[in-house]
Amino acid sequence: MIKVLFVCLGNICRSPLAEGIFRAIVEEEELDHSFFIDSAGTASYHIGSLPDERTRKVAEDRGIKLTHKARAFTTNDFYAFDFIITMDESNLSNVIRLMPEDNRARIHLLREFDSVGKGQAVPDPYYGDISDFEKVHDILDRSCMHLLDFIKANHLNTNR
Numbered sequence: 001m002i003k004v005l006f007v008c009l010g011n012i013c014r015s016p017l018a019e020g021i022f023r024a025i026v027e028e029e030e031l032d033h034s035f036f037i038d039s040a041g042t043a044s045y046h047i048g049s050l051p052d053e054r055t056r057k058v059a060e061d062r063g064i065k066l067t068h069k070a071r072a073f074t075t076n077d078f079y080a081f082d083f084i085i086t087m088d089e090s091n092l093s094n095v096i097r098l099m100p101e102d103n104r105a106r107i108h109l110l111r112e113f114d115s116v117g118k119g120q121a122v123p124d125p126y127y128g129d130i131s132d133f134e135k136v137h138d139i140l141d142r143s144c145m146h147l148l149d150f151i152k153a154n155h156l157n158t159n160r
Ligand code: 4NP
Pocket: 008, 009, 010, 011, 012, 013, 014, 015, 041, 045, 124, 125, 126
């Protein structure tokens, strides 16, 4: 079982959408039995909330229903997940600030895996409009596909 946690700031825009998209790709490849997927935010403003309605609209238009309720990233997540995948440098430094000395989780920026704009931020769409959420969707879709390819190639024994 590979455990993957997507992390952004509020856990209502980027990371719950990444979670939903990654889960959909994993299900499409019939690998759901091999993965546990979740998301969290480094800020606690929106704890307990469903994703932003624009996030849900963009997801639902593509057949993805998001039911995640926002939660805060905690130090326990370093022990509970194999991969902690952040959306931008700010999330990354917030995560690293909490990292325990015995951490074994692999911590990455999602767009390290993108084929376009490698290493860039997934832009925060919160103060934007629906077109910004569409752009975020496309970035997440592409990056999640390559993230899954990376995990399959390096960490998953698919010779069943
Ligand atoms: P997210 O977007 O980090 O992608 O969920 C944001 C959501 C809320 C806020 C900022 C970013 N906020 O300031 O409340």
